[in-house]
Amino acid sequence: GDTMKIFIDGSAGTTGLRIKDRLMKRSDVELITLSEEQRKDTESRKQALNSAQVAFLCLPDAAAVEAVELVENPDTVIIDTSTAHRTSEGWAYGFPELSAEFEDKIKNSKRIAVPGCHAGGFIALVYPLVEAGVLGNDALLSCYSLTGYSGGGKKMIAEYESENKSPLLFAPRQYGLTQQHKHLKEMKGITGIENAPIFCPVVDDFYSGMQVTVPLFAEQISCSSSEIADIYRAKYQGPVVTFCDKSDNDGFLCAGALSGTDGMKISVYGNDERILLTAVYDNLGKGASGAALENLNLVMGKDKAFGLDI
Numbered sequence: 001g002d003t004m005k006i007f008i009d010g011s012a013g014t015t016g017l018r019i020k021d022r023l024m025k026r027s028d029v030e031l032i033t034l035s036e037e038q039r040k041d042t043e044s045r046k047q048a049l050n051s052a053q054v055a056f057l058c059l060p061d062a063a064a065v066e067a068v069e070l071v072e073n074p075d076t077v078i079i080d081t082s083t084a085h086r087t088s089e090g091w092a093y094g095f096p097e098l099s100a101e102f103e104d105k106i107k108n109s110k111r112i113a114v115p116g117c118h119a120g121g122f123i124a125l126v127y128p129l130v131e132a133g134v135l136g137n138d139a140l141l142s143c144y145s146l147t148g149y150s151g152g153g154k155k156m157i158a159e160y161e162s163e164n165k166s167p168l169l170f171a172p173r174q175y176g177l178t179q180q181h182k183h184l185k186e187m188k189g190i191t192g193i194e195n196a197p198i199f200c201p202v203v204d205d206f207y208s209g210m211q212v213t214v215p216l217f218a219e220q221i222s223c224s225s226s227e228i229a230d231i232y233r234a235k236y237q238g239p240v241v242t243f244c245d246k247s248d249n250d251g252f253l254c255a256g257a258l259s260g261t262d263g264m265k266i267s268v269y270g271n272d273e274r275i276l277l278t279a280v281y282d283n284l285g286k287g288a289s290g291a292a293l294e295n296l297n298l299v300m301g302k303d304k305a306f307g308l309d310i
Contacts, residue, residue: 003027003028003029003030004028004029004030004053004054004300005029005030005032005051005052005053005054006023006029006030006031006032006052006053006054006055006056006296007031007032007048007049007051007052007054007055007056008020008023008031008055008056008058009045009048009049009055009056009057009058009059009067010056010057010058010059010063011033011039011058012039013058013059013153013154014150014153014154014157014284014288015058015081015284015288015289015292016056016058016081018284018288018289019056019058019081019289019292019293022289022293022307023293025307026307028300028302032048032051032052034048042070045067045070046070049067049070049071049073049076050070050071050072050073050076051073052076053075053076053077054076054077054078054079054296054299055067055071055076055077055078055079056079056080056081056292056296057078057079057080057081057082058081058082059082060082061082061083061084062084063082064080064082064084064085065084065085068080068085068111074110075110076110077109077110077111077112077299078110078111078112079094079112079114079292079295079296079299080111080112080113080114081114081288081292083116083182083183083185083186084113085111085113086113086115086116086119086185086186086189086190087185087186087189087190088111088113090111091109091111091112091113092105092106092109092111092112092113093105093113093115093186093190094106094112094113094114094115094291094292094294094295095115095120095123095124095190095291096294096295096298096304097124097235097236097240097241098123098124098127098128098190099131103298103304106295106298106299107298107299107301112295112299114288114291114292114295115186115287115291116182116183116186116287117147117151117183117210117283117287117288118143118145118147118181118183118187118199118201118210118212118287119183119186119187119190120264120279120281120286120287120291121145121210121211121212121264121279121281121287122143122145122183122187122191122197122199122212122214122279123186123187123190123191124236124241124264124266124279125212125214125266125277125278125279126141126187126191126193126214126277127190127191127192128231128232128235129221129228129231130191130192130193132231133222134221134222134223134227134228134231135216135220135221135222137191137192137193137194138193138194138195139193139195139220140195140197140220141193141195141197141198141214141216141220142197142198142199142200142214142215143187143197143198143199143200143212143213143214144199144200144201144202144212144213145199145200145201145202145210145211145212145213146172146202146204146209146210146211146212146255147201147202147203147204147209147210147255147283147287148203148204148206148207148208148209148210148255148256148259148283148284149203149204149205149206149207150207150208150283150284151203151208151210151283151284151287152203156203157207160205169205170205171204171205172202172203172204172205173202173203173204174200174201174202175201175202175203176199176200176201179196179198179199181199181201183199184196184197184199187199197214204255206255206256206259207259208256208259208260208282208283208284208285209254209255209256209257209258209259209280209281209282209283210255210279210280210281210282210283210287211253211254211255211257211278211279211280212278212279213276213277213278213279214276214277215270215274215275215276215277216270216274216275216276216277217273217274217275218272218273218274218275221275224272225268225270225271225272225275226268228268228275228277229243229245229268232266232268236264236266238263238310239263239304239305239308239310240262240263240264240286240290240294240304240305240308240310241263241264241266241286242263242264242265242266243265243266243267244265244266244267245267246267247265247266247267247278247280248267248269253269253278253280254280255280257280258280258281258282258285258286259282259285260282260285260309261281261282261285261290261309261310262282262285262286262290262291262293262294262305262308262309262310263281263285263286263308263309263310264279264280264281264286265279265280265281266278266279267280285309290308290309293307293308294308
């Protein structure tokens with residue numbers, strides 16, 4: 001069959017490199033590549049963006065907004081991995097498992113925003129409960145999230161992998177301390193809750209992987225934890241996002257359990273009084289490049305798990 005012409009704007013960053021490496025293994029796509037000089041030249045980028053059938057933006061927010069303005073070809077599909085457009089009017093939010101409507105919008109859209117890594121887990125857990133009417137959109141929620149250091153990009157990876165790394169990098173580090181983390185906007189916007197959650201992201205000394213937890217008191221939700229499990233079981237039947245009765249190992253829920261894969265496991269823990277909603281995945285997989293490629297598959301009319309590592 002025909003190959004699809006694809007351009008990655010920002011192919012030197014963590015996500016861009018990973019998308020590029022993975023697309024190079026595929027025979028159904030043809031990559032438009034620029035030389036080192038052209039990569040930084042606006043005119044060359046503009047030409048590449050407009051000759052691509054699909055353009056991935058792997059850029060900082062401001063640069064992603066500028067890149068969108070360079071696109072004049074009405075047929076070019078943009079898949080943006082930055083934070084810039086995740087709640088923007090006219091953009092599809094690239095998490096097809098949330099509903100048939102989300103999936104259809106991705107398939108038919110020319111503007112798709114790839115979810116933030118932390119946000120994807122929170123939204124996967126909260127959206128179905130708000131949608132089912134068992135969690136009020138006035139709920140006051142909290143969320144903590146553990147991530148590997150690759151989520152911090154090239155600079156952070158270099159710090160963690162340096163010969164003489166700081167002693168402070170050997171233990172977990174909480175960040176987003178001002179409660180202004182850039183994923184909060186989509187966590188609130190996509191789920192439809194009125195208040196952003198209290199959000200505690202933690203980065204630790206492992207390369208990749210992610211574990212997001214949303215704790216609930218039974219009083220916050222108008223159903224039992226087994227009914228929450230039923231809601232997830234009905235919605236998340238794979239292949240990418242799957243409800244599991246248990247995703248822990250002997251009572252330990254490992255943030256690196258799905259490292260190197262593109263899947264996400266959703267589980268419900270706790271007891272009748274206090275419930276834990278959990279999502280385990282890879283910050284570089286379903287949290288970034290895996291999600292980007294899943295969206296590409298839908299744009300190409302393929303099965304969403306095509307070529308993914310599940």
